[in-house]
Amino acid sequence: MNPRFELAHLAHAELLTPDMEGSLWFFTELLGMREVARQGDSVYLRCYEDPYHHSLKLTGSDAPGLGNLGWRATSADALDRRAAALDTAGLGRGWTRGDLGVGRTFAFESPDGHPMELVWDIEKYVAPPELRSPILTRRSKRPLQGLPPRRLDHVNLMASDVTAQKEVFEQTLGFGTRERVVDFSSGTEIGAWMSVNILGHEMAIMADSTGSRGRLHHLAFWYGVPQHNTDAAELCREYGVRIEAGPDVHGITQGAFLYVFEPGGNRIELFGNSGILELEPDFETVTWDLADFDTGIAIGGATLPAETYFVYGTPPVPGQEKLVATGGARS
Numbered sequence: 222m223n224p225r226f227e228l229a230h231l232a233h234a235e236l237l238t239p240d241m242e243g244s245l246w247f248f249t250e251l252l253g254m255r256e257v258a259r260q261g262d263s264v265y266l267r268c269y270e271d272p273y274h275h276s277l278k279l280t281g282s283d284a285p286g287l288g289n290l291g292w293r294a295t296s297a298d299a300l301d302r303r304a305a306a307l308d309t310a311g312l313g314r315g316w317t318r319g320d321l322g323v324g325r326t327f328a329f330e331s332p333d334g335h336p337m338e339l340v341w342d343i344e345k346y347v348a349p350p351e352l353r354s355p356i357l358t359r360r361s362k363r364p365l366q367g368l369p370p371r372r373l374d375h376v377n378l379m380a381s382d383v384t385a386q387k388e389v390f391e392q393t394l395g396f397g398t399r400e401r402v403v404d405f406s407s408g409t410e411i412g413a414w415m416s417v418n419i420l421g422h423e424m425a426i427m428a429d430s431t432g433s434r435g436r437l438h439h440l441a442f443w444y445g446v447p448q449h450n451t452d453a454a455e456l457c458r459e460y461g462v463r464i465e466a467g468p469d470v471h472g473i474t475q476g477a478f479l480y481v482f483e484p485g486g487n488r489i490e491l492f493g494n495s496g497i498l499e500l501e502p503d504f505e506t507v508t509w510d511l512a513d514f515d516t517g518i519a520i521g522g523a524t525l526p527a528e529t530y531f532v533y534g535t536p537p538v539p540g541q542e543k544l545v546a547t548g549g550a551r552s
């Protein structure tokens with residue numbers, strides 16, 4: 222069966238952090254996300270328009286990185302079909318009993334080793350009376366603190382082999398590749414931007430030049446308003462959160478970006494618009510040439526620092542931790 226549209230969207234992510242206090246400060250005080258639960262070494266958070274129990278699970282760990290990514294299927298049958306396809310591809314890790322707010326899931330790994338799961342049964346968020354919004358399309362009131370993003374948006378993964386990773390997600394899970402970057406001098410694919418719905422991307426894959434496997438480049442949260450990225454940059458400057466790049470707009474995806482490092486060391490993107498939406502069912506993949514890439518990187522000319530943006534991921538390779546050390550004033 223054609224796997225296209227068997228997955229609905231990115232439902233939740235787990236980030237590992239060696240600095241839970243700092244990470245919680247960043248996500249709840251600066252970004253205004255709400256804590257919904259704690260269990261063991263984990264804290265569950267949500268944005269005010271996230272549809273489910275939580276979108277972000279923070280788990281204490283020795284090093285930053287990706288703990289899990291949850292993709293929601295479009296039906297229970299679709300979940301079963303995609304689980305079978307993952308098993309056939311040798312990537313399945315079996316059924317789980319789920320998590321807080323999450324029913325049974327099918328765990329799997331990307332070809333590069335990124336931990337992921339598929340889910341259908343999931344708890345839809347119902348706000349307690351004091352958090353209910355009169356804006357009925359909104360799952361909860363906009364928080365008063367920080368500069369709150371509306372929802373989880375997308376993930377960017379580093380991979381040792383972009384093409385291998387991309388093809389599995391196309392063929393097994395029905396992702397569409399909207400854009401890619403190719404080094405035409407060698408024929409090597411160095412980046413791919415993919416989605417399971419009309420978004421310009423829900424998952425990006427970029428080549429990991431360190432040769433590492435299974436690392437996270439960034440997790441992105443959605444503002445949908447470019448001014449918020451400038452406002453967020455001001456807050457990050459004032460409160461000691463290291464800004465890597467932006468605000469600016471990528472030519473790739475036309476996404477308005479601001480990249481920062483949360484205190485645990487994970488790169489977080491704040492997404493200031495919706496980027497290009499792909500409504501055509503028979504869209505054709507756009508290919509950027511690495512040798513002519515300036516517009517793809519940033520329409521406004523922002524620099525993505527070579528010493529971090531194209532090499533730093535989480536967990537960091539030895540020696541990289543100091544690249545993003547912050548130690549700013551959190552108050």
Ligand SMILES: [Fe+2]
Nearest residue numbers: 375377441490
């Ligand atoms: Fe991104």
